Amino acid sequence: MKKLFFCVIVLLLIPVCCYAEVRGKAGEKARWSISEDGVLTISGTPPLYTYDEYDDLYYERPWFKYNDRISSITVNKGFIDLPAYCFYGLSNVTSVSLPDSIKYIGYAAFEGCSSLTSIVIPQGVKWIDFLTFSGCSNLSDILIPESVGVIQQGAFERCRSLSKIILPGNTDFVEDSFDKGITIVSSCNSRSRASALEYGLKWEMYGTHDLVRQDGHEPTCVEPGNEPYWECSKCHAYFSDSDGENEIDAPVLIPIVDHTVVIDPEVPATCTATGLTAGSHCSVCHKVFVAQEVTEKIDHTYAFVPEVEATCYSEGASMGIICNVCGKWLVAPTVTPMKSHTIVDSGAVAPTETAAGHTEGKICSVCGAIIEGIEIPALCNMNVLYLPASVKHIEDYSFTGIDCQAIIIPFGCETIGEHAFADCASVLYVKIPSSVVSCPQNAFSECNPDVFLDFSAN
Ligand SMILES: [Zn+2]
Ligand SMILES: [Zn+2]
Ligand SMILES: [Zn+2]
Ligand SMILES: [Zn+2]
Numbered sequence: 001m002k003k004l005f006f007c008v009i010v011l012l013l014i015p016v017c018c019y020a021e022v023r024g025k026a027g028e029k030a031r032w033s034i035s036e037d038g039v040l041t042i043s044g045t046p047p048l049y050t051y052d053e054y055d056d057l058y059y060e061r062p063w064f065k066y067n068d069r070i071s072s073i074t075v076n077k078g079f080i081d082l083p084a085y086c087f088y089g090l091s092n093v094t095s096v097s098l099p100d101s102i103k104y105i106g107y108a109a110f111e112g113c114s115s116l117t118s119i120v121i122p123q124g125v126k127w128i129d130f131l132t133f134s135g136c137s138n139l140s141d142i143l144i145p146e147s148v149g150v151i152q153q154g155a156f157e158r159c160r161s162l163s164k165i166i167l168p169g170n171t172d173f174v175e176d177s178f179d180k181g182i183t184i185v186s187s188c189n190s191r192s193r194a195s196a197l198e199y200g201l202k203w204e205m206y207g208t209h210d211l212v213r214q215d216g217h218e219p220t221c222v223e224p225g226n227e228p229y230w231e232c233s234k235c236h237a238y239f240s241d242s243d244g245e246n247e248i249d250a251p252v253l254i255p256i257v258d259h260t261v262v263i264d265p266e267v268p269a270t271c272t273a274t275g276l277t278a279g280s281h282c283s284v285c286h287k288v289f290v291a292q293e294v295t296e297k298i299d300h301t302y303a304f305v306p307e308v309e310a311t312c313y314s315e316g317a318s319m320g321i322i323c324n325v326c327g328k329w330l331v332a333p334t335v336t337p338m339k340s341h342t343i344v345d346s347g348a349v350a351p352t353e354t355a356a357g358h359t360e361g362k363i364c365s366v367c368g369a370i371i372e373g374i375e376i377p378a379l380c381n382m383n384v385l386y387l388p389a390s391v392k393h394i395e396d397y398s399f400t401g402i403d404c405q406a407i408i409i410p411f412g413c414e415t416i417g418e419h420a421f422a423d424c425a426s427v428l429y430v431k432i433p434s435s436v437v438s439c440p441q442n443a444f445s446e447c448n449p450d451v452f453l454d455f456s457a458n
Helices: 002-017 191-199
Strands: 022-025 030-034 039-044 072-075 095-097 164-167 183-186 202-205 211-214 229-232 261-264 279-282 288-290 302-305 320-323 329-331 343-346 361-364 370-372 384-386 406-408 429-431 452-454
Touching: 183 191, 191 202
Parallel strands: 039 072, 072 095, 164 183, 183 202, 384 406, 406 429, 429 452
Antiparallel strands: 022 030, 030 039, 211 229, 261 279, 279 288, 302 320, 320 329, 343 361, 361 370
């Protein structure tokens, strides 16, 4: 009984504590080993052996037969390529550690690793090959690094725990890379978004839109306006709000507005210019609603201009006909020459304070022009010698050579002396009252011979 019990204990302990480390060649200079605690380590110097598709070893690696023991995988630094089927079918593996040097994960490399729940794919991996993670049925949400250009056919098929795949870069995939029902999480302008929409997969936004405000425009009578909107500079989607919550197909239009009608006032025609009828147009787009039409010039407004008779001092004119709007003559008047004066004999006329007079001669009875004789200016326009009213006798030579144009001798004066006004060359007029009884011939000797000696006054 004791012996049997011992045997049972031994049998139970063997699988737990008695696995020795195993190891071997994985390449010319590469090694593999499985530690006592089930870590498969790939070490040494790359590359790993690869096998031809028609080789017996194509589907097998030396560590496959220890599948039951292998719980995790560590690939040491330096390895670049994980060949096809590298860790195929290691169904007990729960964790994998890959170095940053890995660039290529080969065909079906992790296919059937059904206990694997997560894996960090290193930044630097270029692509994920056909069937790489196929059948990793416990693999949950996974992040694909930006370095991955494409995920090949079946790479994540039959991964029934995988609900989301996060693609921060511009990674693309083919139609059956994933099972239907997966959600693609990627940026709005990524290739994977387009592929997700094309293949009918669910898609969620990774990151945010990069929204740029676009100004609105007021409508005119020619073009509709639009409300301001926000456009994503990455995916060029339109949004009606700055938060990018309300996506719109196109900017919201504001309808065309009415024309701005302006009345074009009538322009009456004249006798010199055509006119225009009243019209209307739009001051914004210049569309004409009522065209203005040209109206013909109107007739001149003629009026008679009466004849003007010529006189002895001005020319006359014949009758004319003129347009009193524009001044155009229909019949231009002709000039008639001035008439000649109507000459009559005239006695001398004494000047007054304000009116001119003249010496005896001939004048025009119409215009008063002096034809013969000398005009004597009005007294107010001459330098006049007024003798005082008390003067009774003007002595000899009293005013000889005096410089004046007129001399007024007062009534009451009785005698004028010899040469009293001799040599007064400027004198034109002398008033000599009737009270003067003696005035010698030489009183005005050497004066102007035409001097007007006016004896007519009192
Ligand atoms: Zn966007
Ligand atoms: Zn208009
Ligand atoms: Zn006219
Ligand atoms: Zn006259």
